[in-house]
Amino acid sequence: MRQMTGARMVVQALKDQGVEVVFGYPGGAVLPIYDEIFQQNDIQHILVRHEQGAVHMAEGYARSTGKPGVALVTSGPGATNAVTGLTDALMDSIPLIVISGQVPTFMIGTDGFQEADTVGITRPCTKMNWLVKDTAKLAETMHQAFHVATHGRPGPVLIDIPKDVQFATADYTPREAAKVSHYQPRVRGDEALIAKLVDLIETAERPVFYTGGGVINSGRTASVLLRDLVAETDFPITSTLMGLGSYPASGKNWLGMLGMHGLYEANLAMHGCDVMINIGARFDDRITGRIKDFSPHSKKAHIDIDPSSINKVVRVDVGIVGDVTLVLEEVLRQWRARGSKTNRAALPKWWAQITEWRAVKCLTYKNSSTVIKPQYALERLEALTKGMDRYITTEVGQHQMWAAQFLGFEDPHRWMTSGGLGTMGYGLPASIGVQVAHPDALVINVAGEASWLMNMQEMGTAMQFRAPVKQFILNNERLGMVRQWQELLHGERYSSSWSEALPDFVKLAEAFGCKGIRIDDPADLDEAIKEMLAYNGPVIFDCRVEKHENCFPMIPSGKPHNEMLLGDADTQGVIGSKGAVLV
Amino acid sequence: MSALNIKKGSTSHSAYELRDPNGDVIESHTLAVVVDNESGVLARVIGLFSGRGYNIDSLTVAEVDHEGHLSRITVVTRGTPPVIAQIKAQLDRLVPVHEVHDLTAEGPSVQRELALFKVSGKGEARIEALRLAEIFRANVVDSTLESFVFEMTGTPEKIDAFADLMRPLGLREIARTGVAALSRGA
Numbered sequence: 001m002r003q004m005t006g007a008r009m010v011v012q013a014l015k016d017q018g019v020e021v022v023f024g025y026p027g028g029a030v031l032p033i034y035d036e037i038f039q040q041n042d043i044q045h046i047l048v049r050h051e052q053g054a055v056h057m058a059e060g061y062a063r064s065t066g067k068p069g070v071a072l073v074t075s076g077p078g079a080t081n082a083v084t085g086l087t088d089a090l091m092d093s094i095p096l097i098v099i100s101g102q103v104p105t106f107m108i109g110t111d112g113f114q115e116a117d118t119v120g121i122t123r124p125c126t127k128m129n130w131l132v133k134d135t136a137k138l139a140e141t142m143h144q145a146f147h148v149a150t151h152g153r154p155g156p157v158l159i160d161i162p163k164d165v166q167f168a169t170a171d172y173t174p175r176e177a178a179k180v181s182h183y184q185p186r187v188r189g190d191e192a193l194i195a196k197l198v199d200l201i202e203t204a205e206r207p208v209f210y211t212g213g214g215v216i217n218s219g220r221t222a223s224v225l226l227r228d229l230v231a232e233t234d235f236p237i238t239s240t241l242m243g244l245g246s247y248p249a250s251g252k253n254w255l256g257m258l259g260m261h262g263l264y265e266a267n268l269a270m271h272g273c274d275v276m277i278n279i280g281a282r283f284d285d286r287i288t289g290r291i292k293d294f295s296p297h298s299k300k301a302h303i304d305i306d307p308s309s310i311n312k313v314v315r316v317d318v319g320i321v322g323d324v325t326l327v328l329e330e331v332l333r334q335w336r337a338r339g340s341k342t343n344r345a346a347l348p349k350w351w352a353q354i355t356e357w358r359a360v361k362c363l364t365y366k367n368s369s370t371v372i373k374p375q376y377a378l379e380r381l382e383a384l385t386k387g388m389d390r391y392i393t394t395e396v397g398q399h400q401m402w403a404a405q406f407l408g409f410e411d412p413h414r415w416m417t418s419g420g421l422g423t424m425g426y427g428l429p430a431s432i433g434v435q436v437a438h439p440d441a442l443v444i445n446v447a448g449e450a451s452w453l454m455n456m457q458e459m460g461t462a463m464q465f466r467a468p469v470k471q472f473i474l475n476n477e478r479l480g481m482v483r484q485w486q487e488l489l490h491g492e493r494y495s496s497s498w499s500e501a502l503p504d505f506v507k508l509a510e511a512f513g514c515k516g517i518r519i520d521d522p523a524d525l526d527e528a529i530k531e532m533l534a535y536n537g538p539v540i541f542d543c544r545v546e547k548h549e550n551c552f553p554m555i556p557s558g559k560p561h562n563e564m565l566l567g568d569a570d571t572q573g574v575i576g577s578k579g580a581v582l583v
Numbered sequence: 584m585s586a587l588n589i590k591k592g593s594t595s596h597s598a599y600e601l602r603d604p605n606g607d608v609i610e611s612h613t614l615a616v617v618v619d620n621e622s623g624v625l626a627r628v629i630g631l632f633s634g635r636g637y638n639i640d641s642l643t644v645a646e647v648d649h650e651g652h653l654s655r656i657t658v659v660t661r662g663t664p665p666v667i668a669q670i671k672a673q674l675d676r677l678v679p680v681h682e683v684h685d686l687t688a689e690g691p692s693v694q695r696e697l698a699l700f701k702v703s704g705k706g707e708a709r710i711e712a713l714r715l716a717e718i719f720r721a722n723v724v725d726s727t728l729e730s731f732v733f734e735m736t737g738t739p740e741k742i743d744a745f746a747d748l749m750r751p752l753g754l755r756e757i758a759r760t761g762v763a764a765l766s767r768g769a
Contacts, residue, residue, distance in 0.1 A: 148678050307676060308672035311669070
């Protein structure tokens with residue numbers, strides 16, 4: 001075994017784990033590790049402008065590649081700034097390894113400079129974390145951290161390393177020699193339960209596949225198997241925000257996204273189905289609406305790698321714990337072996353019903369020749385980037401929902417958005433993380449101006465590392481989703497939901513050294529988008545849109561799927577006082 | 584659940600085996616959780632309870648396997664059947680957790696708690712305290728002319744009962760260990 005310092009072990013373990021990029025920010029407690037990074041060329045370090053940015057970049061990197069993302073931060077404020085990103089990754093099941101520096105072991109507990117109880121603070125927002133007090137255990141802990149982050153339901157882990165542990169020397173434990181953690185979650189589904197699911201597939205009259213981020217996390221094969229299953233059964237399929245792309249938006253069985261701002265046909269199919277097959281989704285409250293009235297007449301099957309997801313909020317009839325890829329393989333094997341049967345008498349009627357719902361054209365909006373509608377801006381963005389090697393990230397709010405509605409995703413790993421935590425400020429750093437992983441691809445962050453400002457300092461990172469990310473800002477000078485809720489729920493009293501002192505985004509772009517484009521005339525939109533796409537470098541695209549546009553369809557909080565609002569009908573008083581308590 | 588699903592060797596609470604898994608009756612369950620004996624693991628388990636709004640009625644923890652570096656946490660919690668199932672699943676998915684057993688649901692179990700009682704008094708009350716202690720098989724582990732410290736092992740209910748009797752006789756302080764529990768049989 002090789003002797004080396006703790007700091008060198010960190011870099012060596014990252015190399016052994018195949019890490020190519022680390023997003024980070026130096027500080028006193030991680031200087032030895034930065035010194036090691038300086039003396040090698042295998043791992044690229046991306047210097048961020050704020051540690052939250054580092055973690056979101058690592059998330060963007062992870063979501064767009066399927067590999068774990070790595071961030072490196074210093075002690076105290078470095079670690080506390082990472083907390084939002086860790087929580088975001090935990091909610092959306094993104095594999096991350098965050099390494100934080102800590103004051104030396106002999107100073108822990110003395111309220112030393114830049115000391116924080118990092119493992120204490122991050123315990124509830126990590127899948128697992130470790131404070132490594134002995135250099136001899138550091139390398140093994142690093143290898144275990146990668147194992148834990150990427151096995152079972154993926155998630156963020158954190159390793160807190162005191163500075164004296166980084167300086168001390170010990171034997172390096174190579175990856176192969178590291179003790180495998182006892183953590184070996186179940187990945188193979190129970191065959192008898194899968195047989196019950198096949199029964200449901202064979203007999204369903206009104207089936208629907210309801211898929212989520214678990215399909216994407218399971219790997220590319222899962223999407224292939226899902227597409228096979230949909231094609232062979234000819235069942236309709238919808239997906240959560242997190243699962244977009246696992247089934248292609250151009251596929252003929254695609255109903256569009258479901259949920260609070262999901263499509264009419266998707267939500268009514270969920271409400272009216274007799275068999276619901278949940279694959280890697282978790283019955284989030286954005287999906288279910290009022291639980292009591294959620295899909296009241298269906299038998300429900302649920303495939304999830306996390307046993308605690310099953311029966312957590314919705315009781316299911318068939319709960320299968322396992323990895324989506326392995327479970328779908330077995331579903332297909334059993335179903336094909338039994339003759340690939342479906343209820344062919346009933347399905348056409350179900351499709352006829354869905355066709356009626358589709359005819360409602362729930363995404364219709366009133367376009368304008370004088371002002372850019374946000375929906376129109378996204379329709380044009382979609383049309384002008386279709387077929388390109390394109391990755392989309394978003395911030396959080398109305399623009400995020402419109403992006404999910406109006407952009408089509410043909411493949412997994414192409415859509416990066418903060419779903420569970422709803423983190424404003426996610427999109428810009430995430431877009432940089434994606435671009436670092438895919439230097440030649442087109443990476444667009446669909447943003448609202450308010451979210452975008454939350455982490456705009458990362459434009460400096462984009463410039464320094466030549467990441468030509470396109471910041472497509474739908475600027476309504478409002479906190480659009482907050483304003484929409486105030487309109488619907490709080491008597492149009494727009495409490496603190498607008499900004500009067502926004503920066504001039506074009507001048508801001510100039511200040512960062514990149515390109516700025518401002519546009520407010522729908523007639524100029526196409527040319528402006530083409531200009532953005534043609535520019536070889538980061539662009540801040542300030543698209544001035546309709547200020548009081550509402551995002552529809554919408555299932556008001558506390559309502560079931562079949563009480564969806566479609567457009568600008570009279571929306572006053574539609575949400576009762578009970579619903580107003582919900583968010 | 585049909586009556587045919589009753590498990591062999593059900594507990595004295597075997598009526599629970601007939602319970603509706605979606606029921607809304609609050610039940611008390613004793614869980615045994617085997618975890619890595621490492622710093623922060625107990626905090627992670629307790630944080631799960633506080634973070635998700637579950638109850639802890641009693642909690643004990645100690646290392647039970649020095650070589651294997653394993654500790655056993657015994658936790659008594661309350662909730663409806665779906666909540667208990669969720670608590671078990673949430674505990675089970677924690678990385679440092681090796682095993683979770685719902686001793687209440689899995690069959691008969693033995694539950695014991697140790698308690699110390701300080702009772703002070705003179706005259707008749709003091710004699711009565713000593714007499715009751717004998718009946719409850721409590722040991723005197725400290726004695727002065729004006730006080731006793733009794734030590735008793737038993738179920739939590741027995742300890743509660745003894746405490747109720749001692750209160751009018753001069754009960755000053757109680758220290759309880761919390762429940763330790765094992766399943767019955769091999």
